[in-house]
Structure formats: C-alpha cells, structure tokens
Amino acid sequence: MIRRVKLFAAVAAVGLIVLSLAGSPTEATTIVKFGARAGRTVSAYQAYETRVHHQVADARLYYRWNQPFPDATAAWARDNGRQVFLSVFPRRTDGTPVLWKDIAASQPGSAIYAQMLTWATEIKDFNAPVLFSFNHEPEAKASSGLGTPAEYQSAWQKFITVLRAQGVVNAEYVFIGTSYGYGRGRTQLYYPGDSYVDAIGADAYNWYTCRPGIANPWFSMKNLVDRMMSFANNHPTKSLMLPEFGTTEDPGDSNRKAQWYLDAEELFKTPPYDRFVLINEYDTQDACAFRPDSSATSLTAFATWLNDPYYAG
DSSP: OOOSEEOOSOOOTTOOOOOEEOSOGGGOOOOOEEEEEOOSSHHHHHHHHHHHTOOOSEEEEEEETTOOSOOHHHHHHHHTTOEEEEEEESBOTTSOBOOHHHHHHOOTTSHHHHHHHHHHHHHHHHOSOEEEEESSOTTSGGGTTSOOHHHHHHHHHHHHHHHHHTTOOSEEEEEEEEHHHHHTTOGGGGOOOGGGOSEEEEEEEEOTTOSTTOOOOOOOHHHHHHHHHHHHHTOTTSEEEEEEEEEOOBTTBTTHHHHHHHHHHHHTTSTTGGGEEEEEEEOOOSTTOOSGGGSHHHHHHHHHHHTOGGGTO
C-alpha cells in the first residue's frame, strides 16, 4: 500500500521531528481520532504533546465512584479542544467497593442512587461532549469480587438509565473490555445490550516478555484487534474504539516496535478495521516501555502514524 506520509527528517538531539505530508488530503475518507492516556495532570498531557509533537484528540481519565468531576485536567481538556474520555470505577476514594448488584438495586433516596444523580449533574454541567464508560474491563482482575456478568449488565443499565432520565445528552456510552478477554470469550458475557451502548472498545496490549514470569508471543495490532472483531461484527451499528493500546520493545530487534506502529497505521484503513473511530495510546515508561519515545526508531514511526491525514494528522 502506498504510504500517505513520508518522514524525511531524523530525530534530532532535542527530539524535534520535522514531517512532510505527501499525497492529497482528499485521499482520507475517514478520520480516526488519536488520543492518549498520558497521566492524571495537566502538565503530564502538556509534556506528552511536546514529546510527540501532536495534540491529543481526547484525554483518557479514570475516576473513582465518588470522586468529583471535573478535576483540573478534565476542565483543561474541555477548554483547550480535547475531548474527555471518562471511566468511572465502582470503588470509593476510601477504597471500599460498590457492588454491581447494589447499583442495580439502588432506589431514589439511597446513597448509591444519589451518587448516580451527582454524576448526571456533573456530566450535564460539564457542557461538552464526553465519552463515558462504567467499570471498563469488567472481566479483568481489578473487577474481581464486584459481582457476576449478569449483575454487571444490570448495573450498567441502571446507571445509563439514571443518566438519561436526568437529561444527560452530551455523553456517548462506550463498553470496554480487554483484548485478551474478548479472545477468551469472557468479555462478551458482560455486554449490557445495544440499547445501552453507543460504541464498543477493547484495550489492546502487546506485552511480549516485559512482565516478569510471563512470556507472551509478539502480537501485532491485527492479532490483538481480531479478538474483538467477531463480537463487533454481531453489532454492526456500533462504532469501534481502542480506549487503550500499547506495545513494548523487542530487546532482540530494535526496529520491531517501529514496524508495529507502521503496520497498525495501515491496518485501520482497511475493512473491516476501518470501523474504528478512535484510538488511545497508553503512555507509560515502566518495564513494558509503552511510551512511543522508548527508542528513536519507535518515535519516528509513531510520528509518521500521528501525522497521517487519515488520523487527522
């Protein structure tokens, strides 16, 4: 496939990247938004955008059940042209869980119901479009002990029903599982139904050997995304998203991460993957080195992807 973007500058000592866009802008018939989880603070997002020389389309932010919204980072994103992608996890700031069955059974006058009303007011008063997910990755370890898949479905339905009843019209509801969970047939068990969902997402990671004691094969973006596609194909009216994605380096091949990015760039231009409308890079620099500037070759390839017109570059 002919590339639409040519990177003609090397990575300078200060990390500055100069890009030249090749091809007609009209070639891109779809625009995929490119955002990030860059941290919790405004300065973290500003530093990220400086490092990659790109303004994020959305800021991926995570809140506890009773944590006030918006915080300074969400307000900054709204006021500076970035959408907020909000996840609410049913655990209070003091660490106590809010069980799915209790959310589903809550009635007006109860503390749980009152907190859902608070969320409705805060989101409505935010006065900007938000992407909203309740308890992303319900099949993952972090959600163990919160309830059964059926109880999750009921909790999701109750929460969205309350938000809608309170006149929240600026939220799009995104169901999010793990790529691994889709592949094992587990994530699908938690799906709350098309009438309560606007978009379907998968958090997709190529861990390879970066986690101690775990040796995974090297997975391409296609390998990871294909795990959710059979489920997504049964819900053709829903847009698709990657609320989180990342790849580690291969210690044995310094160019492998860069090629992973370039292959992913092309993937979402081809059917059926062109149903994806948003992807979010998960920016960390721990043992897994997900940050795109983990190497010069990685950053160069990532910059090429960011500046592709198909991704609003």
